[in-house]
Amino acid sequence: MWSKCRWSTVMFSFLHRRSSVMSQTPPIVSVLPTRGLVDEKFKVLVENLPPGRPVTVRSLHHSDNGHYWEAFGFYTSDHRGTVNVSKDQSVGGTYTGKEPMGLLWSMCPVPGSHKGLRLRKLNMCSPMLVNISVHSGHEGFRDGAPLASVLVERWYMAPGVKRIDVQEKGLLGTLFLPPGPGPFPGILDLWGGGGGLVEYRSALLASHGFATMSLDYLSCGQPVFTYVETAFNFIKDHPQVIADRVGVVGLCLGSLPALYLAADSTVVKVVKQITSPLLLVSGCDDQNWPSFETAEDINQTMRAAGNDHLLSRLDYPDSGHLIEPPFSPHFRASTFVTTNKRKAMILWGGKTKPHSDAQEDSWRKILSFLQQHLCCSLNAKL
């Protein structure tokens, strides 16, 4: 159980005495919702400022692995003394323009941090805590204490979602079940070459009604395609999963087993054997995989084979490799530990604003695609 009180003390090491500060009207910052899912938008409102006052609205997050991330936008209060981040223009900072969610997706490590950091939540059962504060002025905003602040929780798991460790049939995975009686459509969630068991996308998909399993398929020591098939069957056979409504989501290296399963696993990597609907999401500035070129190639192969009616594509100019759930920060490069345990800086590509727009757009379309193909059509019995 994270300690909210401890957070307040750690983050703000000086308490203002009452009197002179409060003789002016203190501003009020509010965020709605204060507890949301990570893919939900929020509204940030600052009120009770003097009119026409330059202020900075800033977000601050202390990650699970101990780093600080921040984003900020420069605003000027209107004639009522209000700044509404959803409606007003930021004129500088880590994002500009009218950006309701800029305080999240434009986050970057605070000055003085290591290079090449990546923000990933490890513990699904606790929320990401983000402190949203308002400061006087623009360029020198760090010099003074915040005028007001509020704490926001961002969750990967909706209430009632269950997290279950899977360690049978030689599998190493985590299953997330939505709340309710089920049964649910199922998803096998495959991450990339970074290895380990990455749970956050599965947790989020379960929050959207899909029984989803993350799988660590790199450290299992077995042939990947057989292992992935076992995992797929495990989901299919689960009592709370609808057996004929199971899909696969793959990112980066994980796309290969995903494509293999889409081809009914009969032949390795033969795209013209694909018999299931397929959605390819590519960042056109992907510096890690030639994902755009691969998508073009798959498209041509499927057209020639006559199964391209199954294919949908989302291509995003100026987006990089790591197209993640929305509002999470973009990293153009980050450190990566290779299979022989060496540290390297990997270039993922992409520019922050187009990449963030791609994350938001693609997630909505991915959910829609999954719902369209995995959720039942109207039941004639009713």
Add this chain to the structure above:
Amino acid sequence: AEQCCVSLSVNPSRGLMDEKFIILVQKALPGFQLTIHASYHCEDGNSWEAFAHYTADAGGTVNVSQDTSLGGTYSGVEAMGLLWSLRPVPGSKPGLRLRKKNVQTPMEVTISVYQGHQTEGFVDQVPLASVLVERWYMAPGVCRIPITEEGLTATLFVPAGNGPFPGLLDLWGGGGPLVEYRAALLASHGIASLALNYLTPKTTMETGKMVDNQYFEKAYKFLQQHPQICDSRIAMLGLSLGSAFTLKMAVYSQVMKLRCVVCIGGSHVQPVDGSVEQVLGYMEKNSEKTRFTENNEMIWRDLLLPIPTDPSFKVDVGRLKCPLMLVVSEDDQNWPAPESAKDMKEMMERAGNSHLLTVLSYPNAGHLIEPPYTPHVRISMFRTVVMALWGGQMVEHSRAQEDAWKKILIFLRENLYDSTKPGATTLSHL
């Protein structure tokens, strides 16, 4: 067998107790009849439920905020009806009241969709879909601090952030142990609030002696001296018996300089020089004026009536120097709040300070005006001994709670944050 993939969502899935949510059912067949059901298991082991009947539109959707409930525990278009119309499940003890004791955990409500228009037997059926919704009294970052200094028994709730914040002294009524949820919710709205136990504090439990009026002043001084609270921006809020002491201190205390005062379901009638014990004794003396309903529920509104003309038995609100908001329920069967409010208004008009007075008056609302969306109870057990009649009708009472809370927050915000701008500061999410 094919399952129906009706989808159910509630947004936000984690909200504050006074936030509205949107319940959406999708992917049903057009014209499909369904029941939306809410279920809540209290900390004390009792179960509450509410339900409503809907028909999916041509797109297979039901939107509770926009569509009409055709029946159930509420009808009509009611976004929050599934919460405020919660009632104990059949077979429950009579006289239950839904009050959260532990404010550090959320109220967890299960919202489900059932096929057809049903009125009972929900527990024996499998719903088509079901989600869990969390309702919180404490916003993230709000700190709960038990206070035992200076002989006080209280709980302080401090908003997230540095502060300094305005402060508030929160007094409940005579109904039982210290209740924290309103103070917690006020802190979630930026006001550092102290829920004060003045009837059963540690000193009283140990010595048998009730607190004196200095006890309230100690609580005020505690707030004043707190490093995260602004000493010149402190308010007081009382409900029921708590209003009596709120009014007394607001008018007569030399120590307390309140920024504003809110009294819910209360009266100014009391021996003005009296301590807590004497005020209670005054009511006890009049207890033969208690009336009973046909079910033997106690009506206490007559104990303080008629409003005395003797000035030593009513707080002289003509001397009040700060804004006062009175929240009055016209069907209050427990305290003579409407009559008292009328008398207070006349006193203030005669004294020339009635510009400080705001009266919110709600037809068909009962005594217990609480933060919104929690169920109305017309009667309940009082101190586990007797059944009290509070009054009010469910729909009007629930509307009164919602409206009063909004206006109380605006009133507190205007007076504590000192918005001198034209028009009230909008609380855009309320």
